[in-house]
Amino acid sequence: MSHTTLAPSALSPARAAELAALAAGHAQRFPWYRDLLLRRGALGSGILSDLPVLGTDALSAHYYTADHAHLPDASVYHTSGTSGGRRKRILYSPADDDAYVAQRRELFGAFTQSVPPGAVAVADLGTGHAAASARRVFLELGFTAYDIDFTRPVDEHVTRLNAWRPDVFFTMPMILDRLLQARPGLDIRPRKVMVVGDVAPPAWRAHVAERFGVQPQDILDVFGSIEIGAIAYSCAQTGLYHFHDHIVPEIVPVERLARLTVHDQVPSCQEGSGALLLTSLARRYFPAVRYVTGDAITGLRRIHHDGREVFAFERIDGRLAGDFKHGERISNHDLAQIMAEVFPSRPFEAADDDGLVIRVVADTVGDDQLAAVRSAVDRLAPDVAQMIASGLVGPVRVTAVPPDGLRSGHAKRRLDLKEG
Incomplete structure (x- = not known):
């Protein structure tokens, strides 16, 4: 492989200055983000660990369903999955x-x-x-x-x-x-x-x-x-995924992900494996600073490749939280709601096996139950329903497993990994 792995290090002074300017810009555009920085005493800081980690809770409360009328030049894109019955709105500036x-x-x-x-x-x-x-x-x-x-x-x-x-x-x-x-x-x-x-x-x-x-x-x-835009890509020469230059990646231990809040002081870690956080130095109309992607990756590191220093990682292990992809997005909230309606109190997990497969602890899955799950997916994720109707992706599958048959080992904990 034509690369050399580097020892971990803090952000360069130039990158730290970019980060401080980025956070200040988001604070100006999004008053709620400014409040977060002021409460932490982090306004103007270019140190990653000073800045709050942004997950689904904070973004759902302040960004995803806000009208952002003060940003009239924004292009608006909607996710197909919903949370709480409303589709997420993601904004892009012309820049x-x-x-x-x-x-x-x-x-x-x-x-x-x-x-x-x-x-x-x-x-x-x-x-x-x-x-x-x-x-x-x-x-x-x-x-x-x-x-x-x-x-x-x-x-x-x-x-x-x-x-x-x-x-x-x-x-x-x-x-x-x-x-x-x-x-x-x-x-x-x-x-x-x-x-x-x-x-x-x-x-x-x-x-x-x-x-x-x-x-x-x-x-x-x-x-x-x-949310982020372009993140990374596979490199045939190194066998790794390389992050785009505007991305500053971090990881946190997977077991800590569910407990993270914007109030936690989270050290910056830029080597190893775990749940992925991303900062984009190029995004303006989404506060992409320590954003919790919901992805698990293996082998984050810095390397020298073709005379340049780049962040790279080995592989994407799967989804840990948030939205699940079945052609388009289905939110974790909607999956939990669907299963609570059709299989009340039954532990389940969702996985990627050439499409969405839901494994539920049950003796059998009846035809009427399968139809009810598929009907609810159609209702709550209309873009997914359209892709299924068009034949671009197959129908959602639901299978019964014994109590010890869940790979994740915990009721209603989803670990969306490729099967096999």
Whole structure:
């Protein structure tokens, strides 16, 4: 591997100054965040451990459902999963949009440099910021760009892809799995494939490469979120995921995640494995400072690679809290609500096994119970329902397990890891 691991260190003075300016800007835009900093005596601080950790509770109370009328130039994106019956609203400033497109353009441009200008690039994604921005990124790279409306039936996706025959294809692992299973079959030979939104481990990427007759290094796994934007990407040279330069990552022990509040003094840790916190130095209309992503990662470290210092990690282990992805998002709140309605007082867990699988402690799962779970998912996560109706993702599955059959070992503790 062409990298050298570095000893851990504090942020550089330049990065500390950027962090202080970032926190001060968020304090000006979001009065509730200013109050948090003032209570901690951290206004103006460029030390990560001085700043509050922002999780779902604080953001649900102050950001996700606020109208933000004082930010009239914002673009608004909604998550498909809800919490408390209301979809989360995520704001992007024009500068946020431009920064995101620049980050994607730089990454995709380097990845597709062997593909000539004018070649066909297609985005087949769900909803949200990545889907809304993909065509702009491709056009700015000089490609002939198309995208596919996720509400269209899966056979229409296949028909359009077979007609366009993209050289560059940007999609989600769950959608691509569905497309490869469709009949009549997908008949395309993209030279470069980028995927985002679900865990895409090396074995999966190797299988996709073989299916399309390319090398594993021609499959790029992109890590992002609607809150942060571009986060990280797989590097074929090092075998690691590299964070984008605007990201300052930290980890905290997984067992501590559920107890974290904005009042805790949380030391900054930038090596090891655990629950991921992210700070984005490029975001303006989302307070992305020590944001709790709900992801678990392994092997966070700093490395030297190709003459640059970068943060990197080994793999994404899965989701620990918050939203679950089944094509689009279903919130933990909604999953708990659904299971309380259909399987009251029954311990359960949710996992990623090529889609959402809910394991519940029960003797059997009846047809009426399965229908009730699926109906509730349709009601509470309409974008997921549309993707299921279109055939882009399969139906939610519910299986019965004995009391000792839960992998997480605790009632209603969700650990969303890839099966197998």
